[in-house]
Amino acid sequence: MSRLNRRQFTSVAASAVAVAATSRVSVAQTPGPNEQLGVCVVGANGRGGEHIRGFNKDPRTTIRAIVDVDPAVGKRRADQIKELQGKAPEVYVDVRDALASGDFDILSCATPNHWHALMGVWAMQAGKDVYIEKPISHNIHEGRALVAAADKYGRMFQTGTQCRSSGACIDAAKFIADGGVGEVNFARGLCYKRRKSIGALGNYPVPKDVDFELWCGPATYTDPKLTRQQFHYDWHWQRHYGNGDLGNQGPHQTDIARWGLGVDRHPQSIFSYGGRLGYDAERKDPRYVDAGDTANTEVSIYDYGDKCLVFETRGLDVTESAGPVVDAMFGKGGGNKIGVIFYGSEGYVAQVSYNHCKVFDKDMNLTQEFRAKTSVGDDHFANFIDACLSRDAATLNANAMTGHLSAGVSHLGNISYYLGESNKASVGEIEKVVSGVKSLDDNSETLAETVKHLESNGVDLDKTPLSLGPVLKFDNETEKFVDNNAANSLLTRNYREGFEVPSAENV
Ligand SMILES: NC(=O)c1ccc[n+]([C@@H]2O[C@H](COP(=O)([O-])OP(=O)(O)OC[C@H]3O[C@@H](n4cnc5c(N)ncnc54)[C@H](O)[C@@H]3O)[C@@H](O)[C@H]2O)c1
Structure with missing residues (x-):
């Protein structure tokens, strides 16, 4: 055809x-x-x-x-x-x-x-x-x-x-909503997920038979076309196509965090700091430039008024302790730690995997566990097929608005990071700013843990400093930043002809 x-x-x-x-x-x-x-x-x-x-x-x-x-x-x-x-x-x-x-x-x-x-x-x-x-x-x-x-x-x-559609997450969300750990106003999302360098920035051949113009579609058509070694998957770490790990692994956890906190809206202010750090140290070559241009280390603070979410991306090795609370929930020692921690007035709930959530009291004793008894992925497809047959959109477990708000958390966090990318700052300068950012976290402690993590991976923050994003105010109703044209310009992109995503009014 x-x-x-x-x-x-x-x-x-x-x-x-x-x-x-x-x-x-x-x-x-x-x-x-x-x-x-x-x-x-x-x-x-x-x-x-x-x-x-x-x-x-x-x-x-x-x-x-x-x-x-x-x-x-x-x-x-x-x-x-x-x-x-x-x-x-x-x-x-x-x-x-x-x-x-x-x-x-x-x-x-x-x-x-x-x-x-x-x-x-x-x-x-x-x-x-x-x-x-x-x-x-x-x-x-x-x-x-x-x-x-x-x-x-x-x-x-x-x-x-x-x-x-995970039985474990459904039960945990209900447990939180029913006051199982008291009042919950703060959640921390963790993406401590090791990501190796994707190779040096370069000019690589597009696989033969692939129509690169079609592959790019709505994204910018670049010259050179392919600047990463591996064609598939590694686009996640190039911002024309992907959204970094905040927008890759992140939407699972930002979604669970919003769900548990009960916030069906965008945050009212957003702030991020971070960088793409450590690959030159890993290669023992200070001139090494990795082909990715999304952050592999990023801390984003989202203020929802009465509620707060902090999302941490750590792409380098988690070698030792990640702090007493995280260690108790996700296990001591090195390795990936991916999940969400809800901080209640009477205890904690931790989503530690897609099919497993744990409850702790204030003394970090494990008091209850929720496990999915069936396949989380299969159940999610089945829930969708049920709705396709019944035509009842209200039965969908993750409708378009849910997806929009949870992806939106990542996009808003990345906008603060991208706007501040060239604003390289010392740890002291960042500390001065974070200590004044509205949050229910101990912002200084999270910064100190982030710095410790980077240093344990050989990152010299004097030579390759972190970037400090601006605090951005966001209007939930208009879905625009308040008085910030630069930030607003990143809410969309310049679409190539024939691949324009229409506005909501024109779909
Ligand atoms: N829900 C989950 O747990 C989960 C897990 C992994 C990935 N994902 C998501 O799935 C998506 C794909 O990730 P992946 O790891 O499979 O990536 P991938 O690069 O391995 O695969 C993407 C495929 O899409 C094809 N493709 C690209 N543009 C296309 C187009 N215009 N038309 C048709 N095909 C096109 C590519 O050729 C490739 O085969 C991502 O958005 C990722 O976030 C979700």
């Missing part, structure tokens, strides 16, 4: 909406074997494999199409699906061709972040229900467009934050 231009695609999408609106009425509550919902998985390399596994496992869905801009990935997954289902899916390189074919009900997207929102909007315009990986957006403007599109087209929208 020839590739449709934007105008042709929009007209196909409009008629598809009309067709879907009528045909959907006939979908049975409990589909028989011939009434499975058809799924198109878009972006099939890493996480897309889990989408294939999940939809294949559920008897109510069948995978009819695969889209991947890398034909080698598309072929590999099509072969796998043929093995699983006994029938090969349609294979596409361009999602517009798949949408024009129209032969499926659900679009499930696991592409790089810069494509999520446009795919979601196009698919909902074409009458598809959508499962979109976290973060659902690359910026705030895109999240709002997805919320508006789901509403306007009456589509089921599930955000890929599967912890929302």
Whole structure:
């Protein structure tokens, strides 16, 4: 099928909406074997494999199409699906061709972040229900467009934050809401997750057969095209496409943190400091420049008025103690520590993995545990499929607004970091600022722990200092920063022609 231009695609999408609106009425509550919902998985390399596994496992869905801009990935997954289902899916390189074919009900997207929102909007315009990986957006403007599109087209929208369907997290959130550890106004999200350097900044060949212009889509088209060694996955650490670990691992934890704190809104002020540090020390070469340009060390403080969230990203080795509270919950010694700690007036709740939460009293005695008894990922797909069949969006565990607000935490934190990136500051200068930033954390203590972590990884903060972002005020209603044009310009991006994510009013 020839590739449709934007105008042709929009007209196909409009008629598809009309067709879907009528045909959907006939979908049975409990589909028989011939009434499975058809799924198109878009972006099939890493996480897309889990989408294939999940939809294949559920008897109510069948995978009819695969889209991947890398034909080698598309072929590999099509072969796998043929093995699983006994029938090969349609294979596409361009999602517009798949949408024009129209032969499926659900679009499930696991592409790089810069494509999520446009795919979601196009698919909902074409009458598809959508499962979109976290973060659902690359910026705030895109999240709002997805919320508006789901509403306007009456589509089921599930955000890929599967912890929302984790029995452990559901029980822990209820326990907190019921006052299990008293009053909870403060949460700390942890992404202590080792990330090695992605290799030197350079000029690398794009894999043959990959249409790089299509891969870039809504993102900037750069020259040189590919500045990282590895084509797949490492885009997470280049800000044109990814959102660093605050926007990668982060949305799982920022989502759980918002849930437990009960804040269904954006923060009213945001402040970050951090850097991409330690890789020159690791390579023992002061001139070494890693190809990533997102922070691998970042502390972000979010003020919600009466509630507060602090999110810490540490991409270097956690070698020894991470402080008595974190050690007690996540284990002493080195290694990754990923989760959320809720600080209550009568104790703590810690989400220590996707399927496990722990409760501690004030003396750090473990008093209760919550565990998911079934697969968190499968349950999240099942919750989505339930809603696709019942057409009851209220039953979705992670709708578009949930995804928007939780991705938004990452975007807002990164904006403070990006704006302050060239503002290199000594630890003393940062200490002066953080001690005055409104927070329910001990900001000075968190800074001291961050510095200790960096120094234990050989980072010389005199030679490679941290960057100090500005404190930004944000208006939840207008979704704009207050009196800050530079910050507001980062709420969206300059879209390439043909790949514009429309505003919420124009979806
Ligand atoms: N929910 C989770 O637990 C979880 C886990 C891992 C990843 N993710 C998310 O899944 C997404 C994908 O991550 P990954 O690790 O699989 O990345 P990846 O780079 O390994 O795979 C992305 C795939 O998308 C393809 N692609 C890129 N642009 C495309 C386009 N326009 N059309 C079709 N295909 C396109 C690439 O060729 C590649 O095969 C990310 O947004 C990530 O945050 C979620």
